[in-house]
Amino acid sequence: MSYQAPKLNEDGSIDIDYYTQLAKQQRSEHIAQMATSLKANIKSFFHVKLPKLSTSH
Template sequence: MSYQAPKLNEDGTIDMNYYTQLAKQQRSEHIAQMAASLRDSIKSFFHVKLPKLSTSH
């Protein structure tokens, strides 16, 4: 990981609005990934394979 200087406002203070929005976006993406992973896990747990029908009878 490389060092990045903090994003600053015109007056030289740290741009808190930028970092707040960035955190909200990252949190939303992470929650969406967790939900998709949970959905896939639950879906695979309840996955039922039907028996193959035989035409030889």
């Protein structure tokens, strides 16, 4: 990972609003990925294979 200077406001202070928005976006993306993964895990846990029906009796 390379060093990246912090984003600054016009007055030279760190742009807190920018980093707050960035954190919200990253958190949303991570939660969405976790929800998708959880859904797939739950779905596979309850997956039921039905027996094949035989036409000859």
